[in-house]
Amino acid sequence: MTAVLAAPAPYDVDAVRADFPVLSREVNGRPLVYLDNASSSHKPRQVLDAERAFVEQHYSNVHRGVHTLSQEATDAYEAARSTVAAFIGAPDAREVVFTKNVTEAINLVAYSLGNAAAGSRFHLGAGDEIVVTEMEHHSNLVPWQMLCERTGATLKWFPLTDDGRLELRDDVITERTKLVAFAHQSNLLGTVNPVEELVRRARAVGALVLVDAAQSVPHMPVSVAELGVDFLCFTGHKLLGPSGVGVLWGRRELLDAMPPFMGGGSMIEVVAMGGSTYAPAPERFEAGTPVISQAVALAAACDYLSRVGLDRIARHELALTARLLEGLRTVDGVRIIGPDTTQMRGAAVSFTVEGVHPHDVGQSLDDLGIAVRVGHHCAAPVCKRYGVPATARASSYLYNTAGEIDALVEGLGQVKAFWSA
Amino acid sequence: MSESMYQEIILDHYRNPHHQGLRDPYDVEVHHVNPTCGDEVTLRVQVVGGTVTDVSYDGQGCSISQASTSVMTDLVIGQPVAQALVKAEAFLALMQSRGTVEPDEDVLEDGIAFAGVSRYPARVKCALLGWMAWKDATAQAVAQTAQEAS
Numbered sequence: 077m078t079a080v081l082a083a084p085a086p087y088d089v090d091a092v093r094a095d096f097p098v099l100s101r102e103v104n105g106r107p108l109v110y111l112d113n114a115s116s117s118h119k120p121r122q123v124l125d126a127e128r129a130f131v132e133q134h135y136s137n138v139h140r141g142v143h144t145l146s147q148e149a150t151d152a153y154e155a156a157r158s159t160v161a162a163f164i165g166a167p168d169a170r171e172v173v174f175t176k177n178v179t180e181a182i183n184l185v186a187y188s189l190g191n192a193a194a195g196s197r198f199h200l201g202a203g204d205e206i207v208v209t210e211m212e213h214h215s216n217l218v219p220w221q222m223l224c225e226r227t228g229a230t231l232k233w234f235p236l237t238d239d240g241r242l243e244l245r246d247d248v249i250t251e252r253t254k255l256v257a258f259a260h261q262s263n264l265l266g267t268v269n270p271v272e273e274l275v276r277r278a279r280a281v282g283a284l285v286l287v288d289a290a291q292s293v294p295h296m297p298v299s300v301a302e303l304g305v306d307f308l309c310f311t312g313h314k315l316l317g318p319s320g321v322g323v324l325w326g327r328r329e330l331l332d333a334m335p336p337f338m339g340g341g342s343m344i345e346v347v348a349m350g351g352s353t354y355a356p357a358p359e360r361f362e363a364g365t366p367v368i369s370q371a372v373a374l375a376a377a378c379d380y381l382s383r384v385g386l387d388r389i390a391r392h393e394l395a396l397t398a399r400l401l402e403g404l405r406t407v408d409g410v411r412i413i414g415p416d417t418t419q420m421r422g423a424a425v426s427f428t429v430e431g432v433h434p435h436d437v438g439q440s441l442d443d444l445g446i447a448v449r450v451g452h453h454c455a456a457p458v459c460k461r462y463g464v465p466a467t468a469r470a471s472s473y474l475y476n477t478a479g480e481i482d483a484l485v486e487g488l489g490q491v492k493a494f495w496s497a
Numbered sequence: 498m499s500e501s502m503y504q505e506i507i508l509d510h511y512r513n514p515h516h517q518g519l520r521d522p523y524d525v526e527v528h529h530v531n532p533t534c535g536d537e538v539t540l541r542v543q544v545v546g547g548t549v550t551d552v553s554y555d556g557q558g559c560s561i562s563q564a565s566t567s568v569m570t571d572l573v574i575g576q577p578v579a580q581a582l583v584k585a586e587a588f589l590a591l592m593q594s595r596g597t598v599e600p601d602e603d604v605l606e607d608g609i610a611f612a613g614v615s616r617y618p619a620r621v622k623c624a625l626l627g628w629m630a631w632k633d634a635t636a637q638a639v640a641q642t643a644q645e646a647s
Contacts, residue, residue: 435534435559435623439502452535465535465557494503 087392092384093475095120106445109480114263114291114424114471115449116313119377123316126376131369138368139342139359153368156375157358163378164308165299166325173324173331173358174371178290179215181309181324182257184361185286186219187337189255190226198334202228205252207283209234209242209269210461211262214454216288220257229254236461240265240414244273253283260292260308264455264469265414266397266424268292275304284330290314294381295422295473296390300325312370317377321370324361331357338363381474389474393423396472396481400425403485409492413458413467426453426467429488432495434466440491441468446484502617503560506610510564515571520553524638529630531622536562538627542634544642549573549581552631561611561620566627568607573631578639584608585628592621 093099098118101108110118130152136145138153154169161169175181192198200206206220210233224231232253234242240262249256256278261268271287278285286307292298293308294315300308307326313319326334336343336354340363345353354360381389398418404410409430415421429437438450449469452459459466470484519526523541530537536558543551552570556563569588573581587604588611596616600609614624 433559435536435561435620436503439617439620451533456535459535465537 087388089392089475089477093477095122095380096475097121099475103445103447104443109444109446109483111470111472111476111480111484112447112449113473113476114314114453114469116319117294117316117473118475119316119318119373120380122380123318123373123376127318127369127373130372135369137365149368152372153366156371159375159378160323160371161325163382164293164310164323164325165301167301168328170356170358171325171328171331173326173361174366175309175322175324175361176320176367177313177322178213178288178309178311179219179322181322182216182286182288183219184324184337185307185326185334186223188334188361190223191335191337193335196335200227200229200254203252204229204254205232205250206230207232207234207249207253207256207258207278209258210236211240211242211265211267211269211455211458212257212259213263213288213290214456215290216257216259216286217457220255234258236265236458239416240267241420242267242269244270249277249281249283251281253278253281255284255286257286258288260287260289260298261295261422261424262414262455262458263291263424264426264453264458264467266421266426266471267415268420268422270420271303271305279304291422291424295386295393297386306330312374312377315374315377316380317374318370321367321374323374326357328357331361334360336360336363340364342366384474392474393472393476394418396476396478397421397423397425399478399481400470400472400484403481404488407485407488407492410488413462413464423473424469424471426469428464428467429492429495432491434468436495437468437488437491440494441484441487444483444487444490446487448484501613502620504610504613506568506607507560507564507614510567510607511560514563514567516553516574517555517567518553519555520551523551523553524641525634527630527634527637529626529633531558531562531626534559534623536623536626538562538566538630540566540627540630540634542631542638544578544635544638547579548577549575549635554627554630556627558626559620559623561614561623562626565608565611565624566630568611569627569631572606572608578635581635582632585632588628589625591615592624 096118134148136149138150157172158169161172189198234248237243285305287305289308289310293310312321343360343363345355411428413426434450451466523543526541528539538556540554572584591600592615594615600612602609
């Protein structure tokens with residue numbers, strides 16, 4: 077028998093769409109065109125089925141009992157942790173901490189550092205510096221502002237260029253820098269940041285590196301081992317999974333040495349009235365009953381994405397982004413906020429329409445069944461940088477089609493016509 | 498396209514807003530923002546002898562927030578404060594009605610055009626931005642007058 081190497085099958089977007097019940101519904105009498113994936117994505121049947129099967133047959137609290145369901149639930153929860161670890165190329169499942177979302181994951185690190193005693197390697201004080209960028213989501217900005225307020229440390233940031241990139245000035249990361257925190261991909265601009273270069277600069281001064289990967293892990297292959305960072309956060313609901321579950325990945329030697337940020341059940345080792353000692357990671361950072369069925373569903377979402385293939389999803393999105401950028405250029409008065417090429421950029425594309433406020437753009441598109449996000453996208457400093465009060469943002473995912481991109485571009489033509497009448 | 502929301506009256510006020518621009522004299526100036534969408538308004542109120550003698554404003558935002566602020570100034574300028582507050586309450590009730598309240602044109606005049614907006618809960622806060630700023634500024638102006646009188 078002759079072995080034939082099968083050519084990779086072409087990306088079958090219709091087959092993918094068939095897994096997502098919501099994509100067959102109508103909005104305002106039109107087929108739904110869902111282009112708000114950077115805000116939150118939809119769930120395939122496989123994820124819904126996995127969560128339902130777990131809840132119907134195996135659910136109980138985890139790490140607390142000897143009865144059968146308790147053991148099965150604990151096994152499923154810990155298996156989910158292993159799946160998530162493998163999904164992001166983490167060498168050790170114990171480096172995965174389940175949180176509520178990215179916001180909680182970043183606050184976890186910020187509060188843990190803030191709890192570090194004087195003399196600890198994690199301690200921050202006056203003279204220390206934390207570095208972020210001007211393109212951060214508020215979740216990767218405000219916690220650091222608050223940490224600086226509490227500790228007396230100083231917040232610095234990389235500014236933005238006119239075309240939506242980081243201006244990599246030499247004076248931002250210095251010998252005083254203790255932590256560098258930045259988005260892998262900007263939620264507003266779509267820019268993919270140069271992780272390697274930022275890690276190199278941070279390492280040169282011995283600073284820790286935290287990456288907000290909320291917009292990258294769902295859309296491209298990401299390996300924490302390859303990125304060489306210290307912390308990486310992402311969330312379930314942008315990755316075909318449920319809301320209420322997020323992930324903090326951290327290097328084990330760091331997590332095991334960092335002080336806890338929330339106290340309570342499950343995170344302890346020995347508790348006495350006079351004081352307590354703490355469990356190692358990840359339990360140290362999972363006080364209280366965790367998100368259980370959501371973690372199981374998140375693992376199912378990771379499995380689903382792995383089966384479709386993140387490299388293929390990334391290629392599919394790249395083609396859609398190229399089509400969208402090209403289409404937007406054909407609509408009079410549309411300004412793209414962010415990189416206008418597909419180089420180092422993801423599928424979130426922000427734009428404004430001259431003479432029409434983004435809210436009115438979004439409302440008018442909704443009449444056509446097209447869902448985009450409007451507003452400042454929890455990145456108000458980015459809007460300020462580009463002199464706009466808000467933007468409209470279209471963001472594609474694995475289930476979007478070229479036809480949907482065309483529908484958006486055509487819809488924008490109608491919006492423009494309505495508002496200039 | 499969204500005809501039920503974007504009534505011609507609303508579009509007219511959006512394109513040609515009434516009483517726009519910050520003016521002197523005034524008693525109180527406030528700055529209100531809508532933190533979820535970034536709309537903002539700076540608004541001044543002058544109250545003389547219990548009557549709203551002027552409302553001036555500057556701001557940025559969507560058609561609904563801008564038009565609603567314009568309509569509001571038409572409704573309250575020249576009115577006794579108590580009368581203007583009745584209109585504010587009537588507009589608030591209309592906005593919270595989810596389309597179930599038949600607005601009274603004698604009270605709300607052009608404001609009745611916003612009845613359709615009340616069916617879009619995400620946009621109600623847009624329609625209320627200018628009104629809330631006016632209520633805040635007017636309450637402060639009235640309190641100031643009371644303090645000066647005592």
